Amino acid sequence: MSGQQHILEFRFLAEPTDVNFGGKVHGGAVLKWIDQAAYACAVAWSGKYCVTAAMGGIQFVAPILIGDFVQVRCRLVHTGTSSMNLIVDVRARDLKAVRDRLATQCVLTFVALDAPDGKPTPVPKWIPESEEDMALARYAEKVMEVHRRIDQEVSDLRPAGQDH
Known part of the structure; x- marks a missing residue:
């Protein structure tokens, strides 16, 4: 049922x-894992097929090694009309150790598409439930605004008539 699940986790061993x-x-x-988890979270929230529209603020903080226990945690933090901002944290841990470590984090935007035409379609509205939810929504918006500005600057550098 759409509009219910806003957090999703993948757990597995690095091979x-x-x-x-x-x-x-x-x-x-790591980017593939992030995209897969975010896709699953976006679909679980929207109940629709979704596509990645943008990724921003990617930070590779610590390495992941063979045999590490990996946790990819995705959290919906903001919705637009048809878009969803998700924050993804990738944590890793040597199974012999007690503490895990942050390996990677980023913000993604997904867009829900309708089945017959593949056009953007409305998603259930996310309403922040806590101060942390509101702070994460603000953070995601800032990251994606920086991404939009960079994209615009790159676009401005292209010769006239050239698309992406």
């Missing part, structure tokens, strides 16, 4: 196929 030549998980693999 040898996920790592680069330095023995650490590829940033691309």
Whole structure:
């Protein structure tokens, strides 16, 4: 049922196929996990097929190693008419250790699409439930505003007539 689930977690072990030549998980693999978790969270909230519209504020804070227990936690923090802002934290832990560590975090925007035409379609409104929810919504909006400004600057640098 849409409008119910606003937090979603993936948990798994980092595998040898996920790592680069330095023995650490590829940033691309982490981005894939983030996108998959955010997609699942956006669909769970909206009840619709969703697509990634933007990713901003990506920070690779600490490496993830083979065998680490990985937790990808996605949280809806803001809705527009058809869009949803989600904050994703990726945490990792050596299973022999007690504490986990923040590995990566970012903000994503997803857009819900209707089935027949693939056009943006309304999503249930998210109403913050706590002061933390309101702070996270403000943070997500700031990150995505910076992303929009950078995108506009890059667009302004392109010769006339060239699209993305």
